Amino acid sequence: MTSRFTELVVDCRDPERLAAFWCAVLDFKVIDRSEGRVEIGSWVPTVEDVRARQMPPTLQFIQVPEDKAVKNRLHLDVSPIDGSTKDEVTRLLSLGATMTDVGQGSDRNWVVMADPEGNEFDVLRTLAPQQNQLDL
Known part of the structure; x- marks a missing residue:
């Protein structure tokens, strides 16, 4: 039994703004979005691809009400x-x-x-x- 690293989630105030910034930094594209959430990546994951091999994770930006308060523990x-x-x-x-x-x-x-x-x-x-x- 194993798992795959598929997404890295970032809490933020403005998911659209951060997604646009990171798309420009990494040459990623928006691959999915919903209310208060934007997912970006270098590829569009499918269940088959994820099961077949480890692929680069996507980044998800999730809207939260609070601002960042302390140094990141993960970067x-x-x-x-x-x-x-x-x-x-x-x-x-x-x-x-x-x-x-x-x-x-x-x-x-x-x-x-x-x-x-x-x-x-x-x-x-x-x-x-x-x-x-x-x-x-």
Whole structure:
């Protein structure tokens, strides 16, 4: 007997806004929505696909009445695939992300950011081909 990791759920005030932000960050598409809920992903899951193999999880944004109050216990890490980490941070700032400090210190090789509702995430080293890589 086994289970699959199929969705990661994010509580938020504005599911449409966060879904749009994360679609732009990850090049995902909205794959389902209902009142107070938006699901995004890189693929449209079917029962057959999920049963056959582990696939990337989708992200679901669920509307809740309260604002985020404390540091996330779980967060996403993203890695740029076609440019430098510095360029990706600049792009994410233009999409509405902010730089944030969660006590990470200055001696690190990742950048801590927050989405438009304050959920922390990390931008890791670039995975772009070597000629496109620049320092943080």
